[in-house]
Amino acid sequence: MLRGDEVGVILGNYLIQRNKLPNSAIANSLVSSSLLGKIASKNKLVFAETLTGFKWISKIDDLLFGYEEALGYCVDPKVVNDKDGISAAVIIAQLVGELKEKGVSLTDYLDKIGEEYGFHLTDQISIRFTDLKEIDNLLTKVKNNPPTELSGYPLEKSEDLSSSKTMPSIGIRLSYKDQIRVIIRPSGTEPKLKCYLEVVCRSKNEANLLISQIKAALTKVLI
Known part of the structure; x- marks a missing residue:
């Protein structure tokens, strides 16, 4: 699919x-x-x-x-x-x-x-909360102390999306080595924190393997 x-x-x-x-x-x-x-x-x-x-x-x-x-x-x-x-x-x-x-x-x-x-593959992590304050707390924690590496790929840039002059939004965008991208933001419709992952690789098999590694590494950080 x-x-x-x-x-x-x-x-x-x-x-x-x-x-x-x-x-x-x-x-x-x-x-x-x-x-x-x-x-x-x-x-x-x-x-x-x-x-x-x-x-x-x-x-x-x-x-x-x-x-x-x-x-x-x-x-x-x-x-x-x-x-x-x-x-x-x-x-x-x-x-x-x-x-x-x-x-x-x-x-x-x-x-x-x-x-x-390049083979661009995306995936998501979705974390549901019963207390909306916990979403803000976790997002603030990641903003203040983002993961310095995921599965061995070092963090290259951290952007607080709420500070954007052209497109302010609640969330954070993390860029890791080799075009690995993570965007973390609260859902606009549900009590969830959503993480959008993207990897870029030279082959489909490499992309499938890497996205699973990044997803597992980020899940350990957040949950």
């Missing part, structure tokens, strides 16, 4: 290659994969990283495609300037039909993107 980020990358890459409109913009939420931004950059398109929530993505000027990892996709902003599963399903079906004629699967299509840009 494809993850939300994988579907977003497939849709975004397909729409970029099909349209290639100058000055068009591509967008995704800050907790989504970093891969689509790299694809947009290579194709010389504007890329915008937004706060979570589709109301922010839909505000991007000249939007060609936008998504968030929680299964929200905007594939035709001029018709529906919001997430719309029906239109996204139509585009996926169209792509599948084109690929089938070539004897290629969606997985093959995604792997080809990985071979070009």
Whole structure:
């Protein structure tokens, strides 16, 4: 089964290659994969990283495609300037039909993107609390003393997202060696602290192994 980020990358890459409109913009939420931004950059398109929530993505000027990892996709902003599963399903079906004629699967299509840009794999840790104060306490603890390494990969940068001048948000973004990224923030809808993980590797097998190692290491720190 494809993850939300994988579907977003497939849709975004397909729409970029099909349209290639100058000055068009591509967008995704800050907790989504970093891969689509790299694809947009290579194709010389504007890329915008937004706060979570589709109301922010839909505000991007000249939007060609936008998504968030929680299964929200905007594939035709001029018709529906919001997430719309029906239109996204139509585009996926169209792509599948084109690929089938070539004897290629969606997985093959995604792997080809990985071979070009690196295999980006994402995962989550979700911790539920009964006392909302515990969420703030744990987040503050991580902000003040972030893990200096995860599974042997040293911390390179720690960002308090609430201090951002352009996109303030409650949470922290941790960058580790070799493009390992961790974003920790409270859920906006449930009493949970959510951790969004991303690794970038040269092969799918390496990415699967590394994401499991990072997830296990961070879980030990938080729980």
